[in-house]
Amino acid sequence: MxxxxxxxxxxxxxxxxxxxxxxxxxxxxxxxxxxxxxxxxxxxxxxxxxxxxxxxxxxxxxxxxxxxxxxxxxxxxxxxxLLEGVSRSLTHELVRHRAGFAYSQLSQRYVDESEANFVVPPAIIGDEHLETAWREQMEAAQQSYVMLVEHLMKRYAWVADKVHRRKMAREGARGVLPNSTETxxxxxxxxxxxxxxxxxxxxxxxxxxxxxxxxxxxxxxxxxxxxxxxxxxxxxxxxxxxxxxxxxxxx
Ligand SMILES: Cc1cc2nc3c(=O)[nH]c(=O)nc-3n(C[C@H](O)[C@H](O)[C@H](O)COP(=O)(O)OP(=O)(O)OC[C@H]3O[C@@H](n4cnc5c(N)ncnc54)[C@H](O)[C@@H]3O)c2cc1C
Incomplete structure (x- = not known):
């Protein structure tokens, strides 16, 4: 979970x-x-x-x-x-601040997100019904991600370099990860x-x-x-x- x-x-x-x-x-x-x-x-x-x-x-x-x-x-x-426990949507906004800033962010191509955590959007905190619906979506997305990585690893089995193969699988699968994924x-x-x-x-x-x-x-x-x-x-x-x-x- x-x-x-x-x-x-x-x-x-x-x-x-x-x-x-x-x-x-x-x-x-x-x-x-x-x-x-x-x-x-x-x-x-x-x-x-x-x-x-x-x-x-x-x-x-x-x-x-x-x-x-x-x-x-x-x-x-x-x-x-170091900012942790923030969502990909937050960092997407943060990196718009360019002048005088430098950034280094966790890579979803290199890092496995099969056990990623999720940031609850503050707007829904406290509403049990909305939080439940949102959590269901997060868990379904994560399951899809795991399934996609597994299949893509097989699809690209011909790629000799294992690190590159994993990267190819993760970059394909990350498309289903929600904006709320922790980074x-x-x-x-x-x-x-x-x-x-x-x-x-x-x-x-x-x-x-x-x-x-x-x-x-x-x-x-x-x-x-x-x-x-x-x-x-x-x-x-x-x-x-x-x-x-x-x-x-x-x-
Ligand atoms: C409430 C809110 C809502 C937003 N909604 C959206 C949205 O819907 N869509 C969207 O795309 N963005 C949105 N943004 C992002 C916004 O457009 C800016 O990209 C972001 O706030 C960074 O501001 P900045 O460009 O001033 O920052 P920086 O890039 O850090 O620049 C700081 C300052 O340096 C100067 N500067 C920087 N680059 C240049 C340059 N190339 N030429 C001349 N001067 C420069 C300017 O004075 C600038 O204000 C939103 C921001 C906020 C706060």
Missing amino acids: PVYIHEPTISLLARPAFIEPSHLPVNWIGESTDGERLSEFAGRLCYMSQRNPASRSTHEYLENIKRQGHGSVLEHATYSL KIVATANARAWRTMLELRSSEGAELEIRRAAVAVLHVLSGEAPALFSDFEIYEAADRREAARVAYHKV
Whole structure:
């Protein structure tokens, strides 16, 4: 029996490691993380203001950067996340975010999906009748997939390279896998690109699954680098689900 997934899992894989050059020290004020310091350092280099004449903390400095729309300064800080427990329909939407993003996603040609799990669309969670009907479709699709792989392996038995033969079978059979099939994806982006994606996908207009994932990503990134994401506000929307809005819009 497949596992039915109700929440994404987001893991931070990588964050910036800032190395301050000894010949250009900054007069840092306040607590900050490497990604925030890297952005501040880059911004201050533009005006050679390492002495920090306005006595701004890193948080205040980056708040001003965001307010003024100097988004390019935020491009230096890059974060890699692993998203699991998300559907193929979510990742199809996610990969539309191109500028500043890099992706690596589980291959349905190489990986056997005979025991794939499925992500329950948030819109049907809680309606037993709809969930049952949906689960029946998932299980029927999975059975068709297993049957197709088996037959395609025989059909292409003449292909000597076993890895290639399996790939041929799986690429033919995956056509019956639903959009709800669980997948995994590594997404790396700079803070400016994450902000743009989060603004679009955590809003009330976004599809519910990617909106839920965007809010989860926002929790991770704002914990990791508060000054880069502090102008996002997570709130409970009229549909009683979480959404987020941003004070300083995409630039
Ligand atoms: C609620 C919602 C519904 C959607 N519905 C659909 C849909 O029905 N069909 C569909 O196809 N898509 C849909 N999309 C996807 C949408 O069209 C975008 O592809 C997606 O939001 C990524 O936005 P982007 O292109 O701004 O992102 P990115 O590609 O990351 O680009 C970020 C920014 O960089 C700049 N940029 C990037 N590439 C270029 C370029 N080539 N030339 C000039 N400037 C560039 C632009 O300023 C752009 O806004 C939907 C998105 C949302 C949020």
